[in-house]
Amino acid sequence: MPSIDVSDYLLAGTTPKDKKEKKKKLKSETLDDAADSPTTEKKSKKESKHKKRKASDDEDRSETSSEMGEPVNVKPPKSEEKSKKKSKKAKVEEPEEEKPKEDPNAVLKFRISAPLRAKLKENGIESLFPIQAMTFDTILDGLDLVGRARTGQGKTLAFVLPVLESLTNGPAKAFRKTGYGRPPTVIVLLPTRELAKQVFADFEAYGGAVGLAACCVYGGSPYGAQESKLRRGVDVVIGTPGRIKDHIERGNIDLSTLKVRILDEADEMLRMGFVDDVELILGKVKDVSKVQTLLFSATLPSWVKGISSRFLKPDKKTVDLVGNEKMKASTNVRHIVLPCSSSARSQLIPDIIRCYSSGGRTIIFTETKEAASGLAEALPGARALHGDIQQGQREVTLAGFRSGKFLTLVATNVAARGLDINDVQLIIQCEPPRDVEDYIHRSGRTGRAGNSGVAVMLYDPRRSNFSKIERESGVKFEHISAPQPLDIAKAVGQDAAEMITKISDSVIPAFKSVAEELLNTSGLSAVDLLAKALAKAAGYTEIKKRSLLSSMENHVTVLLEAGKPIYSPSFAFGVLRRFLPEEKVESVKGMALTADGNGAVFDVAAEDLDLFLAGKCS
Numbered sequence: 335m336p337s338i339d340v341s342d343y344l345l346a347g348t349t350p351k352d353k354k355e356k357k358k359k360l361k362s363e364t365l366d367d368a369a370d371s372p373t374t375e376k377k378s379k380k381e382s383k384h385k386k387r388k389a390s391d392d393e394d395r396s397e398t399s400s401e402m403g404e405p406v407n408v409k410p411p412k413s414e415e416k417s418k419k420k421s422k423k424a425k426v427e428e429p430e431e432e433k434p435k436e437d438p439n440a441v442l443k444f445r446i447s448a449p450l451r452a453k454l455k456e457n458g459i460e461s462l463f464p465i466q467a468m469t470f471d472t473i474l475d476g477l478d479l480v481g482r483a484r485t486g487q488g489k490t491l492a493f494v495l496p497v498l499e500s501l502t503n504g505p506a507k508a509f510r511k512t513g514y515g516r517p518p519t520v521i522v523l524l525p526t527r528e529l530a531k532q533v534f535a536d537f538e539a540y541g542g543a544v545g546l547a548a549c550c551v552y553g554g555s556p557y558g559a560q561e562s563k564l565r566r567g568v569d570v571v572i573g574t575p576g577r578i579k580d581h582i583e584r585g586n587i588d589l590s591t592l593k594v595r596i597l598d599e600a601d602e603m604l605r606m607g608f609v610d611d612v613e614l615i616l617g618k619v620k621d622v623s624k625v626q627t628l629l630f631s632a633t634l635p636s637w638v639k640g641i642s643s644r645f646l647k648p649d650k651k652t653v654d655l656v657g658n659e660k661m662k663a664s665t666n667v668r669h670i671v672l673p674c675s676s677s678a679r680s681q682l683i684p685d686i687i688r689c690y691s692s693g694g695r696t697i698i699f700t701e702t703k704e705a706a707s708g709l710a711e712a713l714p715g716a717r718a719l720h721g722d723i724q725q726g727q728r729e730v731t732l733a734g735f736r737s738g739k740f741l742t743l744v745a746t747n748v749a750a751r752g753l754d755i756n757d758v759q760l761i762i763q764c765e766p767p768r769d770v771e772d773y774i775h776r777s778g779r780t781g782r783a784g785n786s787g788v789a790v791m792l793y794d795p796r797r798s799n800f801s802k803i804e805r806e807s808g809v810k811f812e813h814i815s816a817p818q819p820l821d822i823a824k825a826v827g828q829d830a831a832e833m834i835t836k837i838s839d840s841v842i843p844a845f846k847s848v849a850e851e852l853l854n855t856s857g858l859s860a861v862d863l864l865a866k867a868l869a870k871a872a873g874y875t876e877i878k879k880r881s882l883l884s885s886m887e888n889h890v891t892v893l894l895e896a897g898k899p900i901y902s903p904s905f906a907f908g909v910l911r912r913f914l915p916e917e918k919v920e921s922v923k924g925m926a927l928t929a930d931g932n933g934a935v936f937d938v939a940a941e942d943l944d945l946f947l948a949g950k951c952s
């Protein structure tokens with residue numbers, strides 16, 4: 335970082351340092367900064383892209399908490415107990431070393447019937463994730479349960495599988511109505527429409543395999559189709575609280591024979607102000623002792639724990655795979671923070687995507703709907719998703735993102751919870767969110783089901799503060815400076831060079847004469863001309879500098895060294911006014927004091943740098 339030593343101004347009688355020396359300093363520090371930038375990571379990320387880490391790696395370090403009820407006794411599933419007894423015999427017959435390693439969570443070890451097993455196999459699932467394995471028996475046996483595991487650890491199937499088993503072979507079977515017009519036996523409440531649709535898809539796929547019907551109801555879509563499906567009769571209703579309440583009030587949903595109720599992302603639902611709707615829906619059940627209630631989330635703030643005791647029975651079980659562990663966010667995600675002023679966001683984000691998305695999908699979170707729309711317009715190929723967009727369009731957008739029609743989604747918190755989208759490699763949060771829960775859920779849209787991912791949070795060094803998020807989430811953020819366009823260009827230049835070597839020789843005759851003409855007339859060497867051609871092929875027509883402080887293009891971060899305390903930014907501005915014209919002082923951006931209080935950092939336009947470095951000598 336270039337620096338201006340103004341101690342001479344503050345300590346009378348000292349001589350100004352040599353101007354050239356500062357320029358040298360500027361050069362070397364710019365290079366050092368560039369070395370910090372993450373271009374090399376592109377490769378290593380690509381290499382590790384498909385490497386899966388076992389979810390159990392994380393869960394091994396987890397604990398079962400008794401904060402919210404009696405902790406579940408982590409015993410092997412019932413069928414496994416039997417198989418253990420059997421395996422004693424097998425031990426005698428087989429030498430130890432030849433025995434294949436047993437997977438304690440293999441699907442076969444649980445009371446999962448053949449059609450569901452086949453469906454799981456079809457979806458590539460041979461083994462249950464820890465939260466699924468640890469809650470399966472409790473749920474299938476009909477007990478109330480609070481389940482918590484980090485994002486992307488399979489909480490949905492943790493309730494879908496045992497509940498379906500309970501309806502077809504377990505305790506809920508006896509109470510389940512059958513035939514046309516049957517009322518639902520299971521109700522699932524979720525905070526967002528997108529999430530309701532996603533959970534419905536699981537109930538439909540797995541429930542369909544065992545002959546059960548599910549229906550999804552949410553706001554923003556017509557009542558008609560939902561009503562006729564409900565009237566025909568369903569076993570499971572999945573939806574958002576507002577629309578479910580409406581259907582109850584219209585007489586379309588009868589909860590008199592309800593056996594299981596599930597609150598997914600319970601804290602968000604209650605935080606969003608659905609608490610009255612949720613209470614009304616849950617209150618429709620006359621004899622709560624006969625109903626099983628399940629509550630799941632990756633985050634369970636203490637106030638939710640309080641409310642949960644109103645909905646769940648006193649003998650509820652709790653399986654908490656996060657517990658008192660410091661790290662509450664996904665451990666499969668690389669958590670990064672990067673300084674960036676709001677005006678530099680749209681310039682910087684494409685480079686962050688180039689560096690960290692490994693060619694996969696990116697979700698960008700903004701705090702407001704307007705910011706989401708604005709950013710989606712500014713970023714090529716991006717689409718917006720937020721609550722002011724019509725439901726039909728929301729569905730089209732999400733389907734397009736899921737299917738890979740476009741790779742960048744700019745969203746508000748509507749996409750923060752639960753959404754499970756394949757190959758989301760990168761999450762960008764435009765500023766630190768207000769609540770730690772938001773950070774955990776947003777960053778958890780990547781690094782799912784054992785895959786790895788990157789979450790970058792931008793912050794304005796003058797305005798935003800992420801220490802609360804860091805403290806409460808337990809995340810130790812990696813601090814990086816903005817990727818420099820020069821480094822990114824070098825990396826993509828390699829790709830362009832590789833691309834060119836693969837081009838067929840058949841193109842040469844067509845372009846040779848114009849190439850020769852260019853070489854003879856341009857005044858540039860063959861290497862320089864080729865470099866320009868490569869730049870164009872890689873999409874570059876110029877390369878700008880980016881400041882470290884606010885990530886602004888064509889700006890440079892400067893350090894003002896006073897040699898004694900600078901008490902406030904206005905003091906620093908006062909120092910600058912002593913040797914710079916007013917309009918240049920006004921153009922300074924992001925003035926902030928250094929940690930030791932003896933200096934200040936700020937951004938200046940690259941073209942003014944010499945003026946700033948020279949100004950004090952004039």
Ligand SMILES: Nc1ncnc2c1ncn2[C@@H]1O[C@H](COP(=O)(O)OP(=O)(O)OP(=O)(O)O)[C@@H](O)[C@H]1O
Binds near residue numbers: 461753779783
């Ligand atoms: N046993 C399993 N084996 C392999 N993949 C699984 C298994 N269980 C779930 N998955 C996959 O893991 C992904 C994440 O699951 P899910 O969406 O249920 O996570 P979650 O814990 O609810 O996350 P969030 O807290 O973000 O809502 C899904 O793609 C799901 O299909």
